Amino acid sequence: MAGGSFVLPKARPSGPPYFSRNQVANVLHQVAVLLELQGANVFRVRSYQNASRMLGALTEDLGELVASGDIFNMKGIGKGLGSALTQALSEGRWPDDWVNLHTDTPPGLIEMLGIPGLGPKRIKLMADELGVDSVATLKEAALNNQIAPMKGFGAKSQQRMLDGIELLSRFRARRRLDIGLRYGEAFQRKIATLEGVHRATLAGSARRRKDTIGDLDVVVAVDEEDHEAVANAILNLPGIADVKGAGDSKISLILDTTIFDDSFTVGHIDANVLDAIGGDDYEQLEAGGTIDAQVRLVPP
Template sequence: MAGSAFTLPRARPTGAPYFSRNQVAAVLHQVAVLLELQGANVFRVRSYQNGSRLIGTLTEDLHELVVTGRLFEMKGIGKGLGSALSQAVLEGKWPEDWVRLHEETPQGMIEMLGIPGLGPKRIKLMHEELGVDSVASLKEAAQQGRIAPMKGFGKKSEQRMLDGIELLSRFRARRRLDIGLKYGTAFEQRIKSIQGVQRVQLAGSARRRKETIGDLDIVVGVDSEHHDDVASAILALQGIADVKG
Protein backbone atom coordinates (compact mmCIF):
# COMPACT_ATOMS: atom_id res chain seq x y z
CA MET A 1 0.00 0.00 0.00
CA ALA A 2 1.48 3.31 -1.02
CA GLY A 3 0.56 6.58 -2.63
CA SER A 4 -2.99 7.66 -3.37
CA ALA A 5 -3.44 7.32 -7.10
CA PHE A 6 -6.89 8.04 -8.52
CA THR A 7 -7.75 5.70 -11.36
CA LEU A 8 -10.79 4.91 -13.48
CA PRO A 9 -11.62 1.19 -13.29
CA ARG A 10 -11.55 -0.82 -16.50
CA ALA A 11 -14.82 -2.21 -17.78
CA ARG A 12 -15.42 -5.88 -17.05
CA PRO A 13 -15.10 -7.97 -20.24
CA THR A 14 -18.22 -10.06 -19.65
CA GLY A 15 -20.76 -7.38 -20.55
CA ALA A 16 -23.23 -5.19 -18.69
CA PRO A 17 -23.20 -4.22 -15.95
CA TYR A 18 -19.68 -3.12 -16.83
CA PHE A 19 -19.04 -1.57 -13.41
CA SER A 20 -20.19 -2.45 -9.91
CA ARG A 21 -21.95 -0.22 -7.42
CA ASN A 22 -18.75 0.13 -5.40
CA GLN A 23 -16.73 1.12 -8.46
CA VAL A 24 -19.26 3.75 -9.50
CA ALA A 25 -19.43 5.21 -5.98
CA ALA A 26 -15.62 5.37 -5.78
CA VAL A 27 -15.33 7.12 -9.15
CA LEU A 28 -17.97 9.70 -8.18
CA HIS A 29 -15.96 10.44 -5.03
CA GLN A 30 -12.79 10.84 -7.09
CA VAL A 31 -14.49 13.18 -9.55
CA ALA A 32 -15.77 15.33 -6.68
CA VAL A 33 -12.27 15.65 -5.22
CA LEU A 34 -10.68 16.41 -8.59
CA LEU A 35 -13.32 19.03 -9.37
CA GLU A 36 -12.68 20.67 -6.02
CA LEU A 37 -8.96 20.74 -6.80
CA GLN A 38 -9.83 22.62 -9.97
CA GLY A 39 -12.07 25.07 -8.14
CA ALA A 40 -15.31 23.92 -9.74
CA ASN A 41 -18.69 25.29 -8.68
CA VAL A 42 -19.49 24.14 -5.15
CA PHE A 43 -22.93 22.88 -6.17
CA ARG A 44 -21.40 20.75 -8.91
CA VAL A 45 -18.89 19.28 -6.47
CA ARG A 46 -21.65 18.61 -3.96
CA SER A 47 -23.76 16.80 -6.56
CA TYR A 48 -20.95 14.27 -7.11
CA GLN A 49 -20.37 13.92 -3.37
CA ASN A 50 -24.06 13.24 -2.81
CA GLY A 51 -24.14 10.89 -5.78
CA SER A 52 -21.24 8.90 -4.37
CA ARG A 53 -22.93 8.51 -1.00
CA LEU A 54 -26.24 7.61 -2.62
CA ILE A 55 -24.82 4.95 -4.95
CA GLY A 56 -22.52 3.59 -2.25
CA THR A 57 -25.41 2.93 0.12
CA LEU A 58 -27.87 1.49 -2.40
CA THR A 59 -29.80 -1.56 -1.26
CA GLU A 60 -31.21 -2.16 -4.76
CA ASP A 61 -29.28 -3.46 -7.75
CA LEU A 62 -27.70 -0.55 -9.65
CA HIS A 63 -27.95 -2.32 -13.00
CA GLU A 64 -31.66 -2.89 -12.48
CA LEU A 65 -32.20 0.76 -11.57
CA VAL A 66 -30.42 1.84 -14.75
CA VAL A 67 -32.22 -0.60 -17.07
CA THR A 68 -35.67 0.30 -15.73
CA GLY A 69 -34.93 4.03 -15.73
CA ARG A 70 -35.70 4.28 -12.02
CA LEU A 71 -32.23 5.70 -11.43
CA PHE A 72 -33.48 9.04 -12.77
CA GLU A 73 -36.31 9.04 -10.23
CA MET A 74 -33.93 8.98 -7.29
CA LYS A 75 -33.50 12.21 -5.35
CA GLY A 76 -30.03 13.60 -5.99
CA ILE A 77 -29.57 11.97 -9.41
CA GLY A 78 -30.18 14.58 -12.08
CA LYS A 79 -30.50 14.03 -15.81
CA GLY A 80 -26.81 14.67 -16.52
CA LEU A 81 -25.44 12.46 -13.78
CA GLY A 82 -28.02 9.76 -14.46
CA SER A 83 -27.06 9.67 -18.14
CA ALA A 84 -23.36 9.46 -17.28
CA LEU A 85 -23.95 6.57 -14.89
CA SER A 86 -26.19 4.79 -17.40
CA GLN A 87 -23.48 5.07 -20.05
CA ALA A 88 -20.89 3.65 -17.67
CA VAL A 89 -23.02 0.74 -16.47
CA LEU A 90 -24.54 -0.23 -19.83
CA GLU A 91 -21.75 0.68 -22.29
CA GLY A 92 -18.61 0.42 -20.17
CA LYS A 93 -17.52 3.97 -20.97
CA TRP A 94 -16.75 6.70 -18.46
CA PRO A 95 -17.72 10.23 -19.58
CA GLU A 96 -14.95 11.97 -21.52
CA ASP A 97 -14.83 14.91 -19.11
CA TRP A 98 -14.23 12.51 -16.21
CA VAL A 99 -11.39 10.88 -18.15
CA ARG A 100 -9.82 14.28 -18.92
CA LEU A 101 -10.17 15.30 -15.29
CA HIS A 102 -8.12 12.29 -14.20
CA GLU A 103 -5.53 12.80 -16.93
CA GLU A 104 -5.04 16.54 -16.42
CA THR A 105 -4.79 16.67 -12.63
CA PRO A 106 -1.12 16.51 -11.51
CA GLN A 107 -0.55 13.30 -9.56
CA GLY A 108 1.48 15.27 -7.04
CA MET A 109 -1.58 17.31 -6.07
CA ILE A 110 -3.52 14.12 -5.46
CA GLU A 111 -0.71 12.79 -3.27
CA MET A 112 -0.90 15.98 -1.21
CA LEU A 113 -4.38 14.92 -0.12
CA GLY A 114 -2.66 12.30 2.02
CA ILE A 115 -1.25 15.02 4.30
CA PRO A 116 -3.40 15.18 7.46
CA GLY A 117 -5.62 18.25 7.59
CA LEU A 118 -4.88 19.39 4.04
CA GLY A 119 -7.89 19.52 1.73
CA PRO A 120 -8.53 20.28 -1.96
CA LYS A 121 -9.31 23.98 -1.48
CA ARG A 122 -6.00 24.80 0.18
CA ILE A 123 -4.07 22.64 -2.27
CA LYS A 124 -5.67 24.53 -5.16
CA LEU A 125 -4.87 27.91 -3.58
CA MET A 126 -1.21 27.04 -3.00
CA HIS A 127 -0.96 25.65 -6.51
CA GLU A 128 -2.28 28.90 -7.99
CA GLU A 129 -0.29 31.31 -5.83
CA LEU A 130 2.95 29.40 -5.23
CA GLY A 131 3.05 26.82 -8.01
CA VAL A 132 2.96 23.99 -5.47
CA ASP A 133 2.08 20.76 -7.28
CA SER A 134 3.62 17.99 -5.16
CA VAL A 135 4.50 17.03 -1.61
CA ALA A 136 8.13 17.91 -2.32
CA SER A 137 7.34 21.41 -3.62
CA LEU A 138 4.98 21.99 -0.68
CA LYS A 139 7.72 21.06 1.77
CA GLU A 140 10.15 23.41 0.05
CA ALA A 141 7.64 26.28 0.11
CA ALA A 142 6.91 25.71 3.81
CA GLN A 143 10.58 25.51 4.75
CA GLN A 144 11.19 28.78 2.92
CA GLY A 145 8.34 30.45 4.82
CA ARG A 146 6.32 31.21 1.69
CA ILE A 147 3.05 29.71 2.93
CA ALA A 148 2.61 31.61 6.21
CA PRO A 149 2.10 35.05 4.55
CA MET A 150 -0.82 33.75 2.47
CA LYS A 151 -4.26 34.90 3.56
CA GLY A 152 -5.92 32.39 5.86
CA PHE A 153 -2.75 30.40 6.56
CA GLY A 154 -0.13 31.71 9.02
CA LYS A 155 2.86 30.24 10.82
CA LYS A 156 0.87 27.58 12.68
CA SER A 157 -0.70 26.27 9.47
CA GLU A 158 2.70 26.22 7.80
CA GLN A 159 4.19 24.19 10.66
CA ARG A 160 1.23 21.80 10.68
CA MET A 161 1.87 21.12 7.01
CA LEU A 162 5.52 20.33 7.69
CA ASP A 163 4.46 18.06 10.55
CA GLY A 164 1.91 16.40 8.26
CA ILE A 165 4.52 15.85 5.56
CA GLU A 166 6.80 14.24 8.13
CA LEU A 167 3.97 11.99 9.27
CA LEU A 168 3.19 11.05 5.68
CA SER A 169 6.82 10.22 4.95
CA ARG A 170 6.99 8.04 8.04
CA PHE A 171 3.88 6.20 6.96
CA ARG A 172 5.29 5.65 3.49
CA ALA A 173 8.44 4.25 5.05
CA ARG A 174 8.33 1.72 7.86
CA ARG A 175 6.02 2.34 10.81
CA ARG A 176 5.38 0.89 14.23
CA LEU A 177 3.30 -2.28 14.36
CA ASP A 178 0.44 -0.68 16.30
CA ILE A 179 0.12 2.17 13.80
CA GLY A 180 0.31 -0.18 10.83
CA LEU A 181 -2.36 -2.42 12.32
CA LYS A 182 -4.74 0.52 12.72
CA TYR A 183 -4.41 1.33 9.02
CA GLY A 184 -4.62 -2.35 8.13
CA THR A 185 -7.81 -2.87 10.12
CA ALA A 186 -9.39 0.16 8.46
CA PHE A 187 -8.56 -1.21 5.00
CA GLU A 188 -9.88 -4.65 5.97
CA GLN A 189 -13.26 -3.17 6.89
CA ARG A 190 -13.48 -1.15 3.67
CA ILE A 191 -12.57 -4.14 1.51
CA LYS A 192 -15.01 -6.44 3.33
CA SER A 193 -17.87 -4.17 2.27
CA ILE A 194 -17.15 -4.72 -1.44
CA GLN A 195 -19.60 -7.03 -3.17
CA GLY A 196 -18.07 -10.40 -4.04
CA VAL A 197 -15.44 -10.39 -1.27
CA GLN A 198 -15.51 -13.60 0.80
CA ARG A 199 -12.50 -13.17 3.07
CA VAL A 200 -9.99 -10.46 3.99
CA GLN A 201 -6.82 -11.00 6.01
CA LEU A 202 -3.69 -9.01 6.75
CA ALA A 203 -0.51 -10.71 5.53
CA GLY A 204 3.23 -10.10 5.48
CA SER A 205 4.89 -8.15 8.30
CA ALA A 206 1.56 -7.21 9.88
CA ARG A 207 0.42 -10.82 10.18
CA ARG A 208 3.80 -11.91 11.55
CA ARG A 209 3.60 -9.06 14.09
CA LYS A 210 7.01 -7.60 13.25
CA GLU A 211 8.05 -4.55 15.28
CA THR A 212 7.86 -2.33 12.21
CA ILE A 213 5.87 -2.57 8.98
CA GLY A 214 6.62 -1.34 5.47
CA ASP A 215 3.85 -1.78 2.93
CA LEU A 216 0.66 -3.42 4.15
CA ASP A 217 -0.14 -6.70 2.41
CA ILE A 218 -3.77 -7.82 2.41
CA VAL A 219 -5.01 -11.17 1.09
CA VAL A 220 -8.54 -11.11 -0.31
CA GLY A 221 -10.69 -14.13 -1.15
CA VAL A 222 -13.12 -13.39 -3.99
CA ASP A 223 -15.92 -15.11 -5.90
CA SER A 224 -14.52 -15.91 -9.35
CA GLU A 225 -17.41 -14.16 -11.08
CA HIS A 226 -16.64 -10.91 -9.22
CA HIS A 227 -12.85 -11.01 -9.56
CA ASP A 228 -12.43 -8.10 -11.98
CA ASP A 229 -15.01 -5.92 -10.23
CA VAL A 230 -13.42 -6.46 -6.83
CA ALA A 231 -9.90 -5.79 -8.13
CA SER A 232 -11.02 -2.51 -9.70
CA ALA A 233 -12.96 -1.49 -6.58
CA ILE A 234 -9.91 -2.12 -4.38
CA LEU A 235 -7.65 -0.16 -6.72
CA ALA A 236 -10.09 2.74 -6.52
CA LEU A 237 -9.56 2.98 -2.75
CA GLN A 238 -7.23 5.81 -1.79
CA GLY A 239 -3.94 4.43 -0.50
CA ILE A 240 -3.90 1.21 -2.55
CA ALA A 241 -0.84 0.82 -4.76
CA ASP A 242 -1.42 -2.48 -6.55
CA VAL A 243 -3.61 -5.56 -6.81
CA LYS A 244 -2.01 -8.87 -7.77
CA GLY A 245 -3.66 -12.12 -8.77
Protein backbone atom coordinates in the same frame (compact mmCIF):
# COMPACT_ATOMS: atom_id res chain seq x y z
CA MET B 1 -7.09 10.30 1.01
CA ALA B 2 -4.10 9.00 -0.77
CA GLY B 3 -3.34 10.54 -4.07
CA GLY B 4 -2.23 7.23 -5.53
CA SER B 5 -5.78 5.87 -5.26
CA PHE B 6 -7.10 8.31 -7.90
CA VAL B 7 -7.37 5.82 -10.74
CA LEU B 8 -10.44 4.99 -12.81
CA PRO B 9 -11.15 1.26 -12.42
CA LYS B 10 -11.21 -0.93 -15.51
CA ALA B 11 -14.46 -2.49 -16.64
CA ARG B 12 -14.94 -6.07 -15.55
CA PRO B 13 -15.37 -8.48 -18.48
CA SER B 14 -18.51 -10.09 -17.03
CA GLY B 15 -20.69 -6.98 -17.38
CA PRO B 16 -23.06 -5.36 -17.71
CA PRO B 17 -23.03 -3.93 -15.15
CA TYR B 18 -19.36 -3.29 -15.80
CA PHE B 19 -18.66 -1.62 -12.46
CA SER B 20 -19.77 -2.26 -8.89
CA ARG B 21 -21.75 0.20 -6.80
CA ASN B 22 -18.72 0.85 -4.59
CA GLN B 23 -16.53 1.53 -7.61
CA VAL B 24 -19.02 4.05 -8.98
CA ALA B 25 -19.42 5.77 -5.61
CA ASN B 26 -15.65 6.05 -5.27
CA VAL B 27 -15.25 7.47 -8.78
CA LEU B 28 -17.92 10.09 -8.08
CA HIS B 29 -15.98 11.07 -4.96
CA GLN B 30 -12.79 11.35 -7.02
CA VAL B 31 -14.51 13.52 -9.62
CA ALA B 32 -15.77 15.85 -6.88
CA VAL B 33 -12.26 16.22 -5.44
CA LEU B 34 -10.66 16.80 -8.85
CA LEU B 35 -13.29 19.38 -9.74
CA GLU B 36 -12.56 21.15 -6.46
CA LEU B 37 -8.86 21.15 -7.33
CA GLN B 38 -9.80 22.94 -10.54
CA GLY B 39 -11.92 25.49 -8.72
CA ALA B 40 -15.19 24.30 -10.24
CA ASN B 41 -18.57 25.68 -9.22
CA VAL B 42 -19.36 24.65 -5.65
CA PHE B 43 -22.82 23.39 -6.58
CA ARG B 44 -21.37 21.13 -9.25
CA VAL B 45 -18.85 19.74 -6.77
CA ARG B 46 -21.58 19.20 -4.21
CA SER B 47 -23.75 17.30 -6.69
CA TYR B 48 -21.01 14.71 -7.16
CA GLN B 49 -20.36 14.55 -3.42
CA ASN B 50 -24.03 13.95 -2.70
CA ALA B 51 -24.34 11.34 -5.44
CA SER B 52 -21.29 9.51 -4.10
CA ARG B 53 -22.73 9.38 -0.59
CA MET B 54 -26.12 8.31 -1.88
CA LEU B 55 -24.73 5.44 -3.94
CA GLY B 56 -22.45 4.43 -1.10
CA ALA B 57 -25.48 3.87 1.11
CA LEU B 58 -27.70 2.41 -1.62
CA THR B 59 -29.35 -0.91 -0.74
CA GLU B 60 -30.94 -1.48 -4.15
CA ASP B 61 -29.11 -3.10 -7.07
CA LEU B 62 -27.47 -0.27 -9.03
CA GLY B 63 -27.23 -2.36 -12.19
CA GLU B 64 -30.96 -3.01 -12.14
CA LEU B 65 -31.73 0.66 -11.53
CA VAL B 66 -29.67 1.58 -14.58
CA ALA B 67 -31.10 -1.19 -16.76
CA SER B 68 -34.68 -0.20 -15.90
CA GLY B 69 -34.05 3.54 -16.23
CA ASP B 70 -35.11 4.10 -12.63
CA ILE B 71 -31.72 5.69 -11.98
CA PHE B 72 -33.15 8.91 -13.45
CA ASN B 73 -35.91 8.94 -10.83
CA MET B 74 -33.52 8.94 -7.90
CA LYS B 75 -33.15 12.10 -5.85
CA GLY B 76 -29.92 13.90 -6.67
CA ILE B 77 -29.39 12.10 -9.99
CA GLY B 78 -30.14 14.49 -12.82
CA LYS B 79 -30.27 13.78 -16.53
CA GLY B 80 -26.56 14.40 -17.08
CA LEU B 81 -25.33 12.29 -14.19
CA GLY B 82 -27.89 9.58 -14.89
CA SER B 83 -26.69 9.36 -18.50
CA ALA B 84 -23.06 9.20 -17.35
CA LEU B 85 -23.82 6.35 -14.95
CA THR B 86 -25.83 4.53 -17.60
CA GLN B 87 -22.91 4.75 -20.03
CA ALA B 88 -20.45 3.49 -17.43
CA LEU B 89 -22.50 0.54 -16.22
CA SER B 90 -24.06 -0.45 -19.55
CA GLU B 91 -21.10 0.12 -21.88
CA GLY B 92 -18.08 -0.12 -19.59
CA ARG B 93 -16.84 3.36 -20.52
CA TRP B 94 -16.35 6.24 -18.12
CA PRO B 95 -17.51 9.63 -19.48
CA ASP B 96 -14.81 11.50 -21.40
CA ASP B 97 -14.89 14.50 -19.07
CA TRP B 98 -14.25 12.24 -16.06
CA VAL B 99 -11.34 10.60 -17.87
CA ASN B 100 -9.95 14.00 -18.82
CA LEU B 101 -10.18 15.17 -15.22
CA HIS B 102 -7.98 12.29 -14.14
CA THR B 103 -5.46 12.66 -16.96
CA ASP B 104 -5.27 16.47 -16.97
CA THR B 105 -4.88 17.02 -13.23
CA PRO B 106 -1.16 17.37 -12.39
CA PRO B 107 0.01 14.24 -10.54
CA GLY B 108 1.74 16.42 -7.94
CA LEU B 109 -1.56 17.96 -6.87
CA ILE B 110 -3.10 14.51 -6.47
CA GLU B 111 -0.03 13.44 -4.51
CA MET B 112 -0.63 16.29 -2.05
CA LEU B 113 -4.09 14.92 -1.29
CA GLY B 114 -2.30 12.16 0.59
CA ILE B 115 -1.09 14.61 3.23
CA PRO B 116 -3.31 14.18 6.31
CA GLY B 117 -5.60 17.15 6.87
CA LEU B 118 -4.86 18.86 3.54
CA GLY B 119 -7.84 19.22 1.21
CA PRO B 120 -8.33 20.29 -2.40
CA LYS B 121 -9.36 23.89 -1.64
CA ARG B 122 -6.13 24.72 0.13
CA ILE B 123 -4.07 22.83 -2.43
CA LYS B 124 -5.57 24.93 -5.23
CA LEU B 125 -5.03 28.15 -3.29
CA MET B 126 -1.35 27.37 -2.73
CA ALA B 127 -0.94 26.27 -6.34
CA ASP B 128 -2.44 29.54 -7.59
CA GLU B 129 -0.60 31.89 -5.22
CA LEU B 130 2.73 30.13 -4.67
CA GLY B 131 3.05 27.81 -7.66
CA VAL B 132 3.10 24.78 -5.36
CA ASP B 133 2.56 21.72 -7.56
CA SER B 134 3.92 18.75 -5.58
CA VAL B 135 4.72 17.54 -2.09
CA ALA B 136 8.34 18.57 -2.66
CA THR B 137 7.49 22.16 -3.62
CA LEU B 138 4.98 22.36 -0.77
CA LYS B 139 7.67 21.33 1.70
CA GLU B 140 10.06 23.89 0.24
CA ALA B 141 7.45 26.65 0.52
CA ALA B 142 6.69 25.71 4.13
CA LEU B 143 10.36 25.59 5.11
CA ASN B 144 10.78 29.03 3.53
CA ASN B 145 7.84 30.32 5.59
CA GLN B 146 5.83 31.23 2.49
CA ILE B 147 2.60 29.56 3.60
CA ALA B 148 2.09 31.07 7.06
CA PRO B 149 1.53 34.65 5.77
CA MET B 150 -1.26 33.53 3.44
CA LYS B 151 -4.78 34.54 4.47
CA GLY B 152 -6.50 31.75 6.40
CA PHE B 153 -3.33 29.72 6.99
CA GLY B 154 -0.88 30.84 9.69
CA ALA B 155 2.14 29.32 11.39
CA LYS B 156 0.22 26.41 12.94
CA SER B 157 -1.23 25.35 9.59
CA GLN B 158 2.20 25.57 8.02
CA GLN B 159 3.69 23.34 10.71
CA ARG B 160 0.83 20.85 10.40
CA MET B 161 1.62 20.56 6.70
CA LEU B 162 5.26 19.83 7.45
CA ASP B 163 4.20 17.25 10.03
CA GLY B 164 1.78 15.75 7.51
CA ILE B 165 4.48 15.54 4.84
CA GLU B 166 6.73 13.70 7.28
CA LEU B 167 3.90 11.35 8.21
CA LEU B 168 3.12 10.72 4.54
CA SER B 169 6.74 9.96 3.70
CA ARG B 170 6.90 7.42 6.51
CA PHE B 171 3.64 5.58 6.00
CA ARG B 172 3.52 5.27 2.21
CA ALA B 173 6.67 3.17 1.93
CA ARG B 174 6.18 -0.60 1.93
CA ARG B 175 7.43 -2.58 4.90
CA ARG B 176 9.20 -5.92 4.90
CA LEU B 177 6.93 -8.76 5.99
CA ASP B 178 8.47 -9.22 9.43
CA ILE B 179 8.16 -5.49 10.20
CA GLY B 180 4.59 -5.30 8.93
CA LEU B 181 3.62 -8.36 10.95
CA ARG B 182 4.87 -6.74 14.14
CA TYR B 183 2.46 -3.87 13.59
CA GLY B 184 -0.33 -6.13 12.37
CA GLU B 185 -0.18 -8.66 15.17
CA ALA B 186 -0.03 -5.93 17.82
CA PHE B 187 -3.06 -4.20 16.29
CA GLN B 188 -4.92 -7.48 15.86
CA ARG B 189 -4.39 -8.42 19.52
CA LYS B 190 -5.72 -5.08 20.72
CA ILE B 191 -8.83 -5.32 18.53
CA ALA B 192 -9.50 -8.93 19.59
CA THR B 193 -9.84 -7.87 23.24
CA LEU B 194 -12.56 -5.29 22.55
CA GLU B 195 -16.07 -5.98 23.77
CA GLY B 196 -18.34 -7.14 20.96
CA VAL B 197 -15.53 -8.55 18.79
CA HIS B 198 -15.92 -12.25 17.98
CA ARG B 199 -12.52 -12.49 16.28
CA ALA B 200 -9.96 -10.35 14.47
CA THR B 201 -7.94 -11.76 11.58
CA LEU B 202 -5.07 -10.40 9.52
CA ALA B 203 -5.84 -10.52 5.80
CA GLY B 204 -4.27 -9.33 2.55
CA SER B 205 -0.49 -9.30 2.13
CA ALA B 206 0.11 -10.19 5.78
CA ARG B 207 -2.05 -13.32 5.58
CA ARG B 208 -0.50 -14.36 2.27
CA ARG B 209 2.99 -13.78 3.71
CA LYS B 210 4.15 -11.57 0.84
CA ASP B 211 7.74 -10.33 1.00
CA THR B 212 6.56 -6.77 1.62
CA ILE B 213 3.41 -5.16 3.01
CA GLY B 214 2.04 -1.90 1.68
CA ASP B 215 -0.71 -1.70 4.26
CA LEU B 216 -2.39 -3.94 6.80
CA ASP B 217 -5.83 -5.48 6.37
CA VAL B 218 -7.68 -6.61 9.47
CA VAL B 219 -11.06 -8.34 9.21
CA VAL B 220 -13.13 -8.09 12.39
CA ALA B 221 -16.17 -10.29 13.02
CA VAL B 222 -18.85 -8.23 14.78
CA ASP B 223 -22.62 -8.47 15.19
CA GLU B 224 -24.35 -5.74 13.19
CA GLU B 225 -25.82 -4.08 16.27
CA ASP B 226 -22.31 -3.69 17.72
CA HIS B 227 -20.70 -2.11 14.62
CA GLU B 228 -20.82 1.47 15.87
CA ALA B 229 -19.56 0.67 19.37
CA VAL B 230 -16.71 -1.49 18.08
CA ALA B 231 -15.74 1.07 15.42
CA ASN B 232 -15.55 3.79 18.08
CA ALA B 233 -13.52 1.52 20.36
CA ILE B 234 -11.03 0.83 17.56
CA LEU B 235 -10.66 4.56 16.89
CA ASN B 236 -9.77 5.07 20.56
CA LEU B 237 -7.04 2.43 20.67
CA PRO B 238 -3.48 3.60 21.33
CA GLY B 239 -1.16 3.59 18.34
CA ILE B 240 -3.34 5.49 15.86
CA ALA B 241 -1.36 8.33 14.29
CA ASP B 242 -4.14 9.50 11.99
CA VAL B 243 -7.64 8.55 10.81
CA LYS B 244 -7.99 8.73 7.02
CA GLY B 245 -11.61 7.61 6.94
CA ALA B 246 -14.13 5.97 9.24
CA GLY B 247 -17.56 4.43 8.84
CA ASP B 248 -19.61 1.78 10.59
CA SER B 249 -18.09 -1.03 8.52
CA LYS B 250 -14.72 0.24 7.26
CA ILE B 251 -11.96 2.24 8.90
CA SER B 252 -8.76 3.53 7.31
CA LEU B 253 -5.93 4.41 9.68
CA ILE B 254 -2.25 5.14 10.04
CA LEU B 255 -0.60 3.25 12.90
CA ASP B 256 2.57 4.32 14.68
CA THR B 257 4.88 2.59 17.12
CA THR B 258 2.72 3.38 20.15
CA ILE B 259 0.64 0.40 18.98
CA PHE B 260 3.30 -1.72 20.70
CA ASP B 261 3.27 -2.46 24.41
CA ASP B 262 5.53 -0.35 26.60
CA SER B 263 7.85 -3.33 27.00
CA PHE B 264 8.51 -3.58 23.26
CA THR B 265 12.10 -2.93 22.22
CA VAL B 266 14.53 -4.00 19.54
CA GLY B 267 17.55 -3.00 21.56
CA HIS B 268 18.39 -6.60 22.42
CA ILE B 269 19.08 -7.48 18.78
CA ASP B 270 22.79 -7.72 18.04
CA ALA B 271 24.06 -4.90 15.81
CA ASN B 272 25.53 -7.34 13.27
CA VAL B 273 22.20 -9.16 13.05
CA LEU B 274 20.38 -5.86 12.62
CA ASP B 275 22.64 -4.97 9.73
CA ALA B 276 22.17 -8.36 8.09
CA ILE B 277 18.36 -8.31 8.24
CA GLY B 278 17.88 -4.64 7.43
CA GLY B 279 18.66 -2.50 10.42
CA ASP B 280 17.05 0.64 9.06
CA ASP B 281 13.59 -0.92 9.12
CA TYR B 282 14.04 -2.13 12.69
CA GLU B 283 15.36 1.23 13.82
CA GLN B 284 12.23 2.83 12.37
CA LEU B 285 10.17 0.78 14.81
CA GLU B 286 11.75 2.73 17.66
CA ALA B 287 12.21 6.00 15.77
CA GLY B 288 8.55 6.52 14.93
CA GLY B 289 7.79 4.40 11.86
CA THR B 290 4.18 4.14 10.65
CA ILE B 291 2.07 1.84 8.51
CA ASP B 292 -1.29 2.15 6.78
CA ALA B 293 -4.10 -0.09 8.05
CA GLN B 294 -7.59 -0.95 6.81
CA VAL B 295 -10.19 -2.47 9.14
CA ARG B 296 -13.34 -4.16 7.84
CA LEU B 297 -16.22 -5.11 10.13
CA VAL B 298 -18.03 -8.21 8.89
CA PRO B 299 -20.74 -10.55 10.23
CA PRO B 300 -19.45 -13.37 12.48
